[in-house]
Amino acid sequence: xxxxxxxxxxxxxxxxxxxxxxxxxxxxxxxxxxxxxxxxxxxxxxxxxxxxxxxxxxxxxxxxxxxxxxxxxxxxxxxxxxxxxxxxxxxxxxxxxxxxxxxxxxxxxxxxxxxxxxxxxxxxxxxxxxxxxxxxxxxxxxxxxxxxxxxxxx
Numbered sequence: 001x002x003x004x005x006x007x008x009x010x011x012x013x014x015x016x017x018x019x020x021x022x023x024x025x026x027x028x029x030x031x032x033x034x035x036x037x038x039x040x041x042x043x044x045x046x047x048x049x050x051x052x053x054x055x056x057x058x059x060x061x062x063x064x065x066x067x068x069x070x071x072x073x074x075x076x077x078x079x080x081x082x083x084x085x086x087x088x089x090x091x092x093x094x095x096x097x098x099x100x101x102x103x104x105x106x107x108x109x110x111x112x113x114x115x116x117x118x119x120x121x122x123x124x125x126x127x128x129x130x131x132x133x134x135x136x137x138x139x140x141x142x143x144x145x146x147x148x149x150x151x152x153x154x
Contacts, residue, residue: 004118012077014117015089015096020072022056022091023113029105040064059090072142127152 004010031050036043040062046052063069065088066076077085089096092113094106107113124131132148 004122008078009075010118010121011114012082013074013121014114015077015086016072016074017117018091018114019060019066019076019089020070022060024091024093025056026053027056027093027105028053056090059088062088129153 029052031046031048031052033048035046037046038044060066061069066085067073076082077089087095087097092100092107092110094100094104096110098104098106100106100108100110128149129152130150131146134145134147136143136145
């Protein structure tokens with residue numbers, strides 16, 4: 001585990017994967033109180049009891065937030081600037097810089113998901129020297145298919 005903490009690029013790759021292809025693309029909820037939602041384009045009054053719906057890719061691929069928003073940028077979350085961008089990673093139904101609580105709908109297992117994906121990457125690169133992929137266009141971004149794996153020779 002300590003070794004993984006010394007691999008900021010690996011961690012960034014995991015967050016970028018979750019940003020570009022959120023595992024749960026839609027969230028919804030009922031407003032518990034009156035409030036205002038502000039966006040780039042305006043402010044919207046929400047009343048208690050209103051049903052709200054959010055489509056993750058609209059937020060996670062917002063070109064006003066993310067440079068090259070439709071591209072996979074492995075080192076997007078490396079360094080101070082990258083750490084600052086973490087508040088815009090919303091795959092867990094809340095900012096990655098936030099914490100799940102009884103007062104929000106953020107995924108209680110979000111840290112476990114990130115850990116599991118980091119371990120998956122470690123195992124993939126530990127067991128295989130190389131792999132080939134095919135990238136195809138998709139209405140929602142890119143469709144990536146692993147076409148071959150070459151086992152590690154050590």
